[in-house]
Amino acid sequence: MAKNHRKVVVLPCSGIGKVFGALAREISYELIEKVRPGVAVTTCLPLLVIRDPEAVALVTENPVITIDGCPKDCAKKSVQALGKEPEKTYEALKFYTAHKDLKPEGVAEVNETGRKLAAVAAEEVAQEVDRLATEGRK
Amino acid sequence: MDIQVMKVGVVSCSGEEIPEGTLCRLACRKVLDERPGETVTICLPLFIAGGEEERTFARNYPTITVDGCDKRCATRATEMLSGRPSKSLSVPEILQKHGLKAPTKLRHFGPEEETAVRAVAEEIARAVDEVLEED
Numbered sequence: 001m002a003k004n005h006r007k008v009v010v011l012p013c014s015g016i017g018k019v020f021g022a023l024a025r026e027i028s029y030e031l032i033e034k035v036r037p038g039v040a041v042t043t044c045l046p047l048l049v050i051r052d053p054e055a056v057a058l059v060t061e062n063p064v065i066t067i068d069g070c071p072k073d074c075a076k077k078s079v080q081a082l083g084k085e086p087e088k089t090y091e092a093l094k095f096y097t098a099h100k101d102l103k104p105e106g107v108a109e110v111n112e113t114g115r116k117l118a119a120v121a122a123e124e125v126a127q128e129v130d131r132l133a134t135e136g137r138k
Numbered sequence: 139m140d141i142q143v144m145k146v147g148v149v150s151c152s153g154e155e156i157p158e159g160t161l162c163r164l165a166c167r168k169v170l171d172e173r174p175g176e177t178v179t180i181c182l183p184l185f186i187a188g189g190e191e192e193r194t195f196a197r198n199y200p201t202i203t204v205d206g207c208d209k210r211c212a213t214r215a216t217e218m219l220s221g222r223p224s225k226s227l228s229v230p231e232i233l234q235k236h237g238l239k240a241p242t243k244l245r246h247f248g249p250e251e252e253t254a255v256r257a258v259a260e261e262i263a264r265a266v267d268e269v270l271e272e273d
Contacts, residue, residue: 011154012154013181014152014154014181014182014183015152015181016150016152016163016166016167016170016179016181017167017170017179017181021181025154025245026245028154029244029245033244042154042155043154043155044151044152044153044154044155044156044159044211045152045154045182045183046151046152046153046182046183046211046212046215047155047209047211048183049182049183049185049186049211049215049219050209050211050214050215050218052209052211072181072184072187072188073187074181074183074184074186074187074188075183077183077186077187078183078186078187081186081187107167108163108164108167109164109245109246109247
């Protein structure tokens with residue numbers, strides 16, 4: 001019998017130097033605050049780096065979606081370092097390549113166009129959140 | 139003769155879950171943008187996800203860590219995985235020192251939060267100056 005997952009953990013890139021890191025965070029915030037509040041949750045990626053027990057438990061006991069901002073894949077690799085494979089991985093760049101009319105700009109935070117792209121992307125990721133949350137309830 | 143300009147490494151809490159994390163990132167970014175010749179940064183998870191070059195960051199640069207909460211991820215991760223920081227700053231302590239309230243939102247900071255961002259950035263810049271003077 002499948003485990004009863006109530007939460008889906010969304011982990012974005014932590015970067016402060018690239019627009020797609022900022023986009024990854026904006027997508028995550030859009031999900032946890034507006035699109036799937038109460039179902040999509042996040043935690044601080046650095047908490048996994050220092051092996052914070054609460055954060056590690058959240059990530060290892062629930063389905064995880066990572067959204068990385070660059071090819072170094074910190075979010076994905078931080079989960080893998082705990083001996084777990086994320087259920088779904090995304091690269092923020094791919095959302096832009098799929099929606100070329102919405103070019104994000106900004107480094108620490110994205111501009112208005114970036115926010116629009118994040119909203120579109122969050123709706124797409126929400127389908128995966130729903131799938132993972134539903135699977136967990138079977 | 140080569141003149142080497144020393145850079146100071148700034149390691150920020152990324153605190154995706156807390157408003158202080160956003161504050162940390164924005165303040166660090168401000169310092170990095172205003173002092174490009176003297177500062178450099180690294181994404182904290184690269185201590186695990188990166189290679190040898192990333193793990194030796196705190197050995198290659200005198201480092202200032204900036205933490206958003208008392209879990210002190212930036213300081214602890216740097217100590218554990220890279221090297222001992224030269225200075226460790228805490229956003230809650232800086233806000234207290236300046237009599238400022240912690241931000242309450244995770245994103246879309248505006249003028250209300252800008253004072254806090256500026257205060258934290260100034261403290262980081264001061265720490266950069268001190269580290270550069272020490273070395």
